[in-house]
Amino acid sequence: MTPAAPTAPADDQRTIYERSQPGRRAFVAPALDVPARPLDELLPARLRRSAPARLPEVSEPELVRHYHRLSKRNFDLDTGFYPLGSCTMKHNPKLHERVAALPGNARLHPLQDERRAQGALELMWNLQEALGEIAGLPHVSLQPSAGSHGELAGVLLTRAYHEDRGEHRTKVLTPDTAHGTNPATVTMAGYEVVKVGTNADGGVDVDDLRAKADEQVACLMLTNPSTLGLFDPNIAEIAEIVHGVGATLYYDGANLNAIMGITRPGDMGFDIVHFNLHKSFTQPHGGGGPGAGPIAVSERIEPYLPRPQVIRREDDEGAAFLLDEERPKSIGKLRGFQGNYGVFVRSYAYIRSLGAEGLREASEVAVLNANYLLALLKRAGVAEYLPVAYDRLCMHEFVLSGAPMKRELGIRTLDLAKRLLDFGVHPPTVYFPLLVDEALLIEPTETETKETLERFAEIVAAILREAAEDPEIARNAPYSTPVRRLDEARAAKQPVIRQPL
Amino acid sequence: MSTYTSATDADRRAMLDAIGVASVEELFADVPAALRLGRPLALPAGMAEQEVYEHLKELAGRNVSCEDEISFLGAGMYDHYVPSLIDTLTSRSEFLTPYTPYQPEISQGGLQVMFEYQTAISELTGLPVSNASVYEGPSAVGAAAYLAKLTNGRPRVLASRGVHPHSRETLTTLARGYGQTVEEVPLRDGATDLEALTAALSDDVSAVVLQQPNFLGAVEDVAALTAAAKAVGAIVICACDPIPLGVLEPPGAQGVDIAVGEGQTLGNRLDFGGPSFGFFAAAQEHIRKLPGRIAGETVDVDGKRGFVLTLQTREQHIRREKATSNICTAQALNALAGVVYLGWLGRQGLVELGELLLQRTAYAREALCAIEGVEPLHEQPVVREFALRLPGVDVDAVVERLAAEGINAGYRLGRTYPEHADGLLVALTERRTRAQIDRFAEALAGALAAERGAAPAGVGA
Amino acid sequence: MADASYPDGLLYHPEHDWAQIDGETATFGITWFAQDALGEVVFFDPPQVGVQVTQGESYAEVESVKAVSDVIAPLSGEIVEVNADLADAPERINDDPYGEGWMVKVKLADAGEQQGLMDAAAYQAQLG
Structure with missing residues (x-):
């Protein structure tokens, strides 16, 4: 069946290119205040553009109205509950936008002389110190741009560490519950992925790990708590096995929000940790970035950290902060300049707002909220359709299985997710982790109220009751959103990824 | 202390009771x-x-x-003017606070922005397909080389010495992981040496x-x-500065097969x-080998136009170890600023800005090269940045003298x-007026004279 | 989408692939079960003509919106033709998996390999 092709789009569906009219403009160029010279003298004609890029021609009011309207076709965290598992959709404090926008931050050039960027370097150094303390590891590089970039840094550090010792290892272990970024990163870093199984409690299958850990293994990449929201109590044994074969232990910090100030990856035996500053440390997600993915490492990994490192040097005139490019064993650069400084400002402001006590409280309440929501969803009317995948106390998130719901009520996890949209709630992460059939991964975060959690549980129960009456309602949901279910197959078969002009 | 939490003691008691723990x-x-x-x-x-505000303000100061x-x-990176409307639009919570658009029905705004952005980048570069953005410029160069490796599997990459040092270094870091070697092609009179490139080329590149x-x-x-x-x-x-x-x-x-670049100059701070x-x-x-997110147009069940993330089977959450890249987070908010900026410039504005x-x-290059002790480093055509030589003086000292006068020389x-070692790279944006250029020229002449007076010629060169 | 069917006269590989033998060549495709598990097919990435394929190993990829799957060769040989129509109409793999949804034709390397494949009844028994 081929759906009808869109003809003239309604006004609210038009793109900026469809609002363009020849001759309209927003920009006015500053006056030419130098003697005008013929263009041919400045740039030979063969190097010049012959036809302008067909950018839209619109006035400022049209431009503002267009994007303002588009914004209203988004759901956002400031509007409603967003329990998207493993994404830590906690409140983004508004102070952070103000301090990031201070001209001393926003208009600071990345190549400004270090002597004239001491405030920025001190901020970065302070953030490095704080993240190191939270991770329980002594050295931090702020450079990676996102979690996946931090992972790549971590695996490249592992490679550099082994090669420096004259060892050429070929494999990296990842649990079968891992985020897809883990195996993708392993391949990019030139290693082979070997999967480790999960035990009945949702932790690493230690026997399987022992069987697969050999001298060819460079690293084990792990998240603890895992993507199932469970803390693996065998972590000390796991670390012993991994270190026993000379491999490194890598911590995917996606789930750090559960443990700040309670336990530390470094104390668990991890060598390399990445942080997602856009998760635990409140950088707004921006509709899919920017983020930042700093890494913390142990002494033995430190020589290989990316260039440059922010260092503090004490002399007669006091402390000075420098960018150290002289790192002979460094893996090099992972990107330009020093990293996503604007993100550092926000995360640093967050850490200074909360302090030690506040960070611990944030993790405690994150875990309390998750367990409370789990308790509410374990009640009759929900639990028989959406049982918890691993029936234990959870950490900051938990996994339900929609398999009985699909069997008994004839609606899938996807249908439940789409029906939630009609209630003004963002659905949880769905179909992840892959290990759980019809999975829903729910992470409420610490910044939600008890009442919000209760309302969410009520909505889920109401949707299940409704489905028992008439499953078609959920199957065809949503109804109240700017568009309804979209034909993703059509988009993939004949990709239209730019406006034809 | 701020925690942004709301659990009162009474809440906690009630919640713990419901959970069944003490x-x-x-x-x-x-x-x-x-x-x-334990501490x-x-x-x-x-x-x-x-x-916190006072502390951050003090640091920024x-x-x-x-x-x-x-x-x-x-x-x-360049100090272009960021128009006010960008601050207004990017600070809207509907753009600032959502996650990646996994639920397209409630993410049409963000998805359409990506689609419009992809169109603008395609227009700008003259290439038909664009993704929804990657982290930043130098790592985009690395991502492009990885695409090349996935496509032809050949072992060598040749990079011009005219490519940004950060890009070359990033490329080398990443290539070591996926098993390619990076070699440099030298410059001749400031531009990539075609003869040297031709000599280095073979079918293993x-x-x-x-x-x-x-x-x-x-x-x-x-x-x-x-x-x-x-x-x-x-x-x-080809890594491109988008403004020129x-x-x-x-x-x-x-x-060119793949155009990448740093997008900061497009409406970003x-x-x-x-x-x-x-x-x-x-x-x-x-x-089908592009890294990162891509938005595509489609229709909903009622035939209404809509946008989705498409070609997702390339990505790490599906293809896992066979993914075309590990990139997960893009730079959606910054790309929004980019497309709004390009809309603000518009079809004529981008050209006018480039011509300005x-x-x-050209004026600045001429004015500075007219100073005694200043020479052009090369004679190639330039658009917004040029390289000078200050032979016989300590460039660092000259730059410091200008800094003392409130001028960052480059x-x-x-x-x-x-x-x-005696080179200075000078950049302009539309914010730098003729009066500022003249002041720079005057200050540079003064600084050079002072340096020559302060130290014998040749020191620091 | 057609109803479940497993025609007689084809040979089946346990990874849900079929082969139709025609003298020294065979036509390959995926079974009804495989296309149903995958959902609506949006892309078929074919091998190149002339490439050698090995029984039990992947020779192509087939994609739905949110899944990608290796296509396993039921027999070894050299690719002599690929179904070019699938480039524009990959949905044929769903609509007619044993007919218009065929994927490649292969010049067989080892007639003995056919012994290891199943008939329709045995394959359906494996599906349970």
């Missing part, structure tokens, strides 16, 4: 006692919002930003990496370099280096190009 402590029973921190984190105590001096510093304009500001003959590279079947990657593309032939029209965005556009044949830069840059090339 204390919050019990919720962490799975964490072995030996692994508990507060050694961090300063939390502060009230007012106090110790930076000398482009707000505080007349800056001719570029070398990859996976990709050739160029930059337009190059790091020394020179406009490269991309078409000629590309033709040479393609003769041996190499993939041509208003006046320069787009890479797609010159045969300097932010001491990030966050910004990287753009990534390619020839049609590479569509050409004129003022980038000392000796920091990354030892062969140009």
